[in-house]
Amino acid sequence: MSKRVILHDQNEGDFFYREAIKTLRANIRFSGRSRQVIMFTSVFSGEGKSDTVFHLAEEMAKLDKKVLLIDADIRNSVLVNRFGVEDAGTGLSEYLSGLEEDVDPLIHSTNYPGLYVLFAGAYAPNATEMLSDDHFRLLLETAPKVFDYVFVDTPPLGQVIDAAIIAQHCDGAVLVIESGAVSYRVAQRVKQQLETSGCHILGVVLNKVDRGGGSIYSSKYGKYGKYGKYGKYGKYGKYDKYDKYDGSREGDAREESARDSEA
Ligand SMILES: Nc1ncnc2c1ncn2[C@@H]1O[C@H](COP(=O)(O)OP(=O)(O)OP(=O)(O)O)[C@@H](O)[C@H]1O
Ligand SMILES: [Mg+2]
Structure with a gap:
């Protein structure tokens, strides 16, 4: 491992959020x-994968x-x-494209004891191809020998296929769903896609649930608006949770766009 990087978490969340992360x-x-080796994906972008996976990793490291x-x-x-993060350096994309020979020097320790990161590296348009490379499979096979947990943040499966490729090499997947944003049918389709990749779905995080409270942010978190929205989990492994969205959100623009991209 090469260097230590400092991560500044601006969105730590409130008590209820932290408790929800601990439940996860x-x-x-x-x-x-x-x-x-567990991956985190969602149907659409912005449902909260990256926030969830970071906070979960942080809480896990505390143990x-x-x-x-x-x-x-x-x-x-x-x-x-x-x-x-200052001076993140190169990351996964450079490793997978062969610009970096070894992955070990790209894995950094952080200011959170026990938490290590491998950054994405430079933007690459051929991400799907890169993730299909054997080096990625090898990375996910060898990392668990050194780490207790490997959490993989991925793009939304409803939009690009990358997560399904990643799923092939993971022991389980967690689907992050933004409350009210995804229809039952679309969530089912993504679930099936993951299962087809041979990845066991460990459960669903129902994110951005409006608990009906007002803003409980300090001004520091003002940009988040309602922090009361944070974290609450659907029952693990159950998808019938989303029944209520079926049909009723037929006109959902995000669902429409998912249909379009499938066509
Ligand atoms: N529970 C929450 N309540 C309020 N805001 C949240 C919550 N979870 C995430 N956010 C915010 O929503 C935005 C999207 O979150 P995040 O980047 O984690 O989503 P993502 O699923 O990783 O998106 P992408 O698919 O683009 O990678 C961010 O501004 C994040 O801070
Ligand atoms: Mg993200």
Whole structure:
């Protein structure tokens, strides 16, 4: 491993959010020893994968676990900018494209003890091809020998196929769903896509749930608006949670766009 990077978390979340992340952490721990490499995906962009996976990784590391967070969203990585990382250097895309020979020097320790990161690296338009490379499979096979958990942040599966490719090499997947944004049918389709990749779905995070409270942000978090929205989990492994959206959101623009991109 090469250097230590400092991550500045601006959106730590409120008490309820942190508790929800701890519940997710417990569910993942109880999902079994064989579930070490876990990917996080969603149907659409902006549903909260990157925030969820970072906070989960941080909480997991607090239990004296060694956690590697891999940012595999090579098309649209936010980690470096959102966390104000200086001098992130090269990352996954450079490794997969062969510009970097070894991956070890690209894995950085952080200011969160136990939490390590592999940044996405430079934007690459051929991300799908890169992630299909054997080096990526090898990385996900060898990392669990060194780390207790490997969490992989991915692009939304409803929009690009990358997550399905990543899923082939993971022990499990967590689907992050923004409350009210995704129809039952579309969520089912993504679930099936993941299952076709041979990846066990560990559960669903129902994110941005409006708990009806007012803003509980301090001014520091003002840009988030309602932090009351943060975190609450659908029952793990159950999709019938989304029944209520079926049909009723037929006109949902996001669903329309998913249909269009499928056509
Ligand atoms: N529970 C929440 N409540 C309020 N805001 C949230 C919540 N979860 C995430 N956000 C915010 O929503 C935006 C999108 O979140 P995030 O980047 O984690 O989504 P994503 O699924 O990773 O998106 P992408 O598909 O573009 O990678 C960010 O501004 C994030 O801080
Ligand atoms: Mg993201």
